[in-house]
Amino acid sequence: MLLRFFLMGLDRKAGIVLTILAILAVAVPVMTLWVPADSPFHLSVFTVSLLGKYLCFALLALALDLVWGYCGILSLGHAAFFAIGGYAMGMYLMRQIGPRGVYGNPVLPDFMVFLNWKELPWYWLGFDQFWFAAIMVLVVPGALAFAFGWFAFRSRVTGVYLSIITQALTFALLLAFFRNDMGFGGNNGLTDFKDILGYDIQADTTRVALFVATVAALALSYMIASGVIASKLGKVLVALRDAESRVRFMGYDTESYKLFAWTLSACMAGVAGALYVPQVGIINPSEFAPASSIEAVIWVAVGGRGTLAGAILGAVxxxxxxxxxxxxxxxxxxxxxxxxxxxxxxxxxxGLLGLGGQLKAKLPGRKTAALPNVQPANHTADQKGA
Amino acid sequence: MRRALRWLMAVCVVVATSTAVYAADLRPLVQALGSGGYSGTEKALVQLSEAGDPAAVPVIEALQAGDLYVRKADGTVVIARKAGDAFTLTDPLTRAALGDAPAAAVEKIRINNSLRRAISASLGALTLMSSDAGVRRSAADAVFKSRDASALETLTAAIAKEQDKGVRAAMEQARAAILLTGEAASKMTDAEIQAATDTLTARGDRDALVLLNMVAGSGASDTTKRSAAAAVSTLEQKLAFWAALQNLWYGLSLGSVLLLAAIGLAVTFGVMGVINMAHGEMVMIGAYTTFLVQEFFRAHAPGLFDLSILVALPAAFLVSGGVGIVIERSVIRWLYGRPLETLLATWGLSLALQQAVRSIFGPTNREVGAPSWMSGAFELGGLTITYGRLWIVIFAFAVFAALLVALKRTWFGLSIRAVTQNRPMANAMGIRTARVDALTFGLGSGIAGLAGVALSQIDNVSPNLGQGYILDSFMVVVFGGVGNLWGTLVGALTLGTMNKFLEPYAGAVLGKILVLIFIILFIQRRPRGLFALKGRAVEV
Amino acid sequence: MSAESTLLYLDGVSVSFDGFKALNSLSLVMMPGEMRAIIGPNGAGKTTMMDVITGKTRPDTGTILFEGGTDLTRLREAAIANLGIGRKFQRPTVFEPHTVWDNLELALKAPRRPLKTLTYAISRDDRSRIEEILDITRLSALRSRQAGSLSHGQKQWLEIGMLLAQDPKLLLVDEPVAGMTDAETEQTAELLCSIAGKHSVIVVEHDMSFVRALGVKVTVLAEGSVLAEGSLDAVSANQQVIDTYLGR
Structure with a gap:
């Protein structure tokens, strides 16, 4: 059944995207690790990390597109889920430092020693285990999104109102994470990481491995997202994006549908953040800044919302x-x-991927109405601004 | 009235005669400071302070600072200040310039520890006896703070002589403070202790509370402690009341800032339904306009600087309003009915505007001055109210009232309401809807510019000024209920007050977070805000 | 009349918006299999009546029971729809980015929970049911066209088809023939009549010839309550109805 689910989303566009990602996953390690440094085909480790960063953003854009492009929920707070995922990974990396910190405390990260804390706060427990941190990367953003969405969608907060309160959400988190008492390093955030899963985080091979992991996560998320969209659930999502009350009168509980997509999207954003942090080596509260969430929206808009490939293209x-x-x-x-x-x-x-259809529609002598299936799927959404 | 006049004249006469009499007497005493070594100086100092003439204060201060010298040529005592290699000499009493002298021509009057103590005591005594009520008052306040037992005698003498009620109260408080905390407390009668605590209770501020608490927890006798403890609880209640009132004022003040920032948005967002993320930048532009107007005044008419704000108001309204109209005509009008796209486009504009201002004026804060009538503060009961804040509160309400009138009573306001309620019908009736759109947006932006003038007085004028207000403004409008100006007013004041009342308990940042969470939850309960429009009109 | 045997039972339902009484103590009873036409001037409360039945608007006071026992005033739209109450809006609302087929597939009676739809695979029965509806609504040739590219009339038909796919016990239809040609109007009347019997139908319509063609019991609404009820001829002869509605 799972296989069928993944296959369902595989169309020509998905094929292209997955092929490109597969090529990246093979070519980049080869070009970095085995091509000699003086060859024009050599990639520096710096470039690899930069590419990895772009792909993390692409994954965030993909997550955002899932809710904006297909559900009509314009989230201006998705960077919050990204940052929370990043913090969860950062907490694992912090605990891997162990006694190698400046203060040499085997358990407490440096900033806690600096603040005169005597023991680890309860919410830091377990983060010394990678598997636990990995679960938290999904669970914490997901749970926050679920709680937020449950309230918001139940009370039918939609459109601009929803966008504004997602801004408020990320702003509140920004302020909260700036506080030293929160126990997440305050202003400076978490940094000075040493190693991940026992490998030196600065080593070339680790960096390349992180890049490959990012490509894999992006490919998997792409398949999940396109599978969801191709399913009947995805059709319900698109339907409710354009005419929510009609879908409701058909007996679909639209709130749970939105909640499903919203939570899934938040989990993906969390994964993106978790992959981002080891590659840039730091996570601090500025990731929560309202502006970064809005910037992510423009990536999707540039590439073409309502097309998963467009979101990736736009972000990069x-x-x-x-x-x-x-x-x-x-x-x-x-x-x-x-x-x-x-x-x-x-x-x-x-967006860019919609450009072709837009141009075709403008060609003289051809009636758009007589051309079934040429318009991209999101065309009504644009008219209604949903 | 007549009695007051007579009293005033009497005081004048006394002061005039006494100064005249003493001035003649002071010269030999000052002269004596320079002879006889430490003991000679001390003897002269005591006599000088017993003379009780405030004219001696600068002389003693100069002595304290080590600026008092003897001119070797004639033995005259002078104030000498180093200027390059030489000294500039002035007469210690008349302040008349006595020319320059090389270092070798003067000799410093040296002081030791015992002299230093004597100097402090005599300075305290002399200032308490000063003819200037302000000086006496600050001397009393200084004694209250230091609680220096050595001042007790002078203080008692000063109280007996004091005519000014306010100053005498201050002196009595200082005396009470010394008595209750010093060794004298053990020798006092119950009635005296009670009187002293009453005096402090009457003072009624935090300093008095600290003192009384100190007494209540000290090793003083039980009577003293009991009386102090009783006074503490009275005082705490009183202080809590004033603190609450002060918080209310801060809340009102913050609320009016929020109101100013949000009120323009209430027009563009509330009335027109346009999500203008560049609203904060309109505020910022208003603030920079204020800066430019002030620069102009500084350069060309510094004497009229106090009026610069009044010129800045219309200027900021026109500049921000003009920018708003350009934005509406060039971008927003293509996006009507697509609120989320409008949001993104105006966000882009806000980035460009910020960068433009940063490129022109630089990234650092710009200095915007306050006119004299906006600086300073006054006390109202236990409240301290700064004029700047007071004017902003008044200004916010004035702008609100003006907008209300403009929307309800003018032809333009009628057109705005007609267009927003039924665009095709308004169009059919000959209202030029496109023009009304542009002007409405200009109005909203212009009001943001006015807010910028006010905010330039209390916030840093930098390219990021607007960013700090945009989210708050949206919160206020959404919380109050879109499309309802009164909702914006109530929303701004509620959120402002809530913020300020949470601050003492939760701290500024946590308080703000709590308010944000409150709004998020509130919007979930009432998606359309406090004053929601009901009915079919809103169910689109 | 007792509520038990009825399909839909409205008693004393009132709704007001900012002081304006959209429904004023409205009472209405529908029997299973019945078809009813509702007429009335603008602002009589026809659309608001549909809103309260389908859960879009909560009544201030009054009782609304479905199949004798289920209190509709406590349920949300989706739950009411799942009880078997379908609604067709005045303006045809189809899902424009989807194909005609997908529109029908979405409407088709099937589990509505998200996880069920995520793993939904179309069955042979479902497929033939959709084929059947495509036939009835004459949209077979257009099955893979985007619904947004259909003509107005075709959209109306698609929407009716979607309601058939939903297979409701009670169907609320708001001005089904607005903007249709005479021929289309006639076909629509035929279609609605063929549905009645298996389903109960409430039709709100302005078009008198259409109401006549239906030939069913008519309820006249005015100012939020029932003015008259009976055959079209009977209510047309009613003086009050003539004064407030027909006569103008």
Missing amino acids: LVNMGKSYFTGALPELWLFALGGLFVAVTLFLPK
């Missing part, structure tokens, strides 16, 4: 642009990003 492209601009023309980055927001919403409502 925008972040490559960001790396370029903040390096070469830091003054202009915010102009570029701001302009991108405006340009995409005004001129590219379906």
Whole structure:
């Protein structure tokens, strides 16, 4: 049954995406570890980590697209789930440091020693085990999303209101994680990691392995997401995105459907954060900043919401642009990003992947109504702004 | 009235004659400070302080600071301050300049520890005897804080002579403080102790409470402790009352800031349904306009600086409103009916605006000054109210009232309401809806600019100014109920007060988190806010 | 009349919006298999009546019972729909990005819980049922067309088809022939009549010739309560009805 579920989502587009990911998973390790450093095909470890970071963002975008593109829930707080997943992984990495910290305390991380704490808070227990941390990466964001969604969807908070309270959620978490008393390192967050699963986190092989793990997680999430979308549940989701009350009058409890997609999406975002942290070597409260959640939305919008491949494409492209601009023309980055927001919403409502359909629709002499199936699936959503 | 006048004249006469009499007498005493070594100086000091003339204070202060010298040529005592290699000399009493002298021409009057003590005592006594009520008052306050038992005698003498009620009260409080905490307490009668605690209770501030608590917990006699403990509980109640009132004021003040920030949003979001994430940047632009106006005044009319804010208000309204209209015409009008896209596009605009301001004005804070009528504070009972905050509260309510009138009573307001309620019908009736849209958005943005003028007085004027307010503003509008100005008012004041009442218990950050959580939960219970519109109109 | 034997039983139902009484102590009884036409001027409360039956609006006071015992005022929309009450809106609402087939598949009577739909695989019975409905609604040739590209009339038919697929015990139909040609109107009347008997139907309609074509008991609503009830001829002759509705 599980196999059927995965196969259900496999169409031509999925094939392309998965093939590209498979090529990356093979080519990048080879180009980094075995191609000699002076060869033009050699990839530096720095580049690998950068690519890994992009793919983590791509996974976050994928998660966001699942709720925004297919359920019409514009979350402006998805970075919160990403960051929580990241903190769960960061806590594991912190505990791996052991007595190698500055203060040499075998159990307490440095910042706790610094704050004069005598013992580990209860919520840090268990994080010395990788399996436990790995479960928490899924469970904590999922549980938070479930609780939040359960209240929000039951009381029919929708549209802009929902977007605003997701902002409030991530802002509240931002403030909370800034507090030293929370026990997550306050302002500085968690950093100075030493090793993961016993391997040196700085080693080239570890970095490449983390990249491959990210590719695998992205591929698996892509398959899960496309499987969900291709199922009847996915059709219900798209239906309720455009006409929620109609779906309700058909007897579907739309709240549980939204809750399902929302929680699944939060879990994926958590995984993305957990893979992100070991590759960048730090997690701090700034990941909760309301702005980072909104930035993630633009990745999806650029690539084309309502298309999973578009979300991935958008995240990678925008972040490559960001790396370029903040390096070469830091003054202009915010102009570029701001302009991108405006340009995409005004001129590219379906994103880059929707561009083809948009152009076709504009060709003279061809009636769009007479062309079944040429329009991308999200076309009504754009009209209604759902 | 006449009695007051006569009293005033009498005081004038006394002060005038006494100064005249003493001034003549002081010169030899000052002169004596410079001879006879330590003991000679001390003897002269005691005489100087017994003379009780405040004119001696600067002389003694100079002595304390080591600035008092003897001119070797004629033995005159002078104040000398080092200026390069030489000293600048002034007369200690008249302050007249006596020219420069090389270092070798003057000799410092040296002081030792015993002299230092004598100097402090005589300074305290002299300032308590000063003819200036303000000086006497601060001297009394200083004694209250130091509780220096050596001042007791002078203090008692000063109280007997004191005419000014307020100053005498301050002196009595200082005396009570010395009596209750010092060794004297054990020798006092119950009635005296009671009188002293009463005096402190009457003072009624936190300092008095600290003192009384100290007495209640000290090794004093049981009577003293009992009386102090009783006074502590009275005082605590009183202080709690004032603290609550002060919190209420802070809440009102924060609430009016929130109101100012949110009220423009109540127009663009509440009335038009446009999610303007660049709203905070309109506020920021208003603040920078204030900065520019002030710069202009500083450069061209520094004398009129106090009026700069009044000029900045219309300027900020027009600049922010103008930017708003440009944004509406160029971006937002293409996105009507697509709130989430509007949200994203305006967020993009906000980033670009921030960067633009950062590029022009730099990333650091800009200095915006307060006019003199907005600085300072006054006391009202146990409350301390700063003029700046008071004006902002008044201003917020004035803007609110003006907007209410504009929407309810003017043709423009009628058009806005017509367009928002039934666009096609308004169009059919000849209202130019596109123009009304642009002007409404301009109005909302202009009000944000006004908020910027006010916020420039209490917040840092930096490119990030607006970001700090955007989420709060949305919270206020959503909490109050979209499309209802009164809801925005109640929402702003409620959230402001709640924040300030939580702060003492939970701390500023946790308080804010709690308020956010409260709003999130509240929106779940009442998705349409406090003052929701009901009926079929909203079920779209 | 006792509530037990009825399909739908409304008693003293009132709803007000900001002081405006949309329903004023409305009482209405439907028997199983019955078909009823509801007419009335604008603002008479026709749509609000459907809203309270389907759970979209909660009544301020009054009783609404389904099949004699189930209190509808306590249930949410989805639960009410699952009891067997279907609703067709004034404006045709189909799921535009989905194909005609998918629209029908979504509507088809089947478990509605998320985990059931996640693992749903279409059965032979379901397939033939959809084929059958495609036949009835004459949409067989358009089965893989996106619903958004259908004409207005085709969308109306698709929506009726979706209601058939839902197989409700009670069907609420709001102005089914608005914007239809005469021929389509006639076909729709035929279709509704063929449904009645197996299902109970409430039709809200302005079009008098359509109501006549249905030939069923008519309830006239005005200002939120029942003004008259009976055959179309009987209510047409009612002086009060003429004054408030027909005569104008």
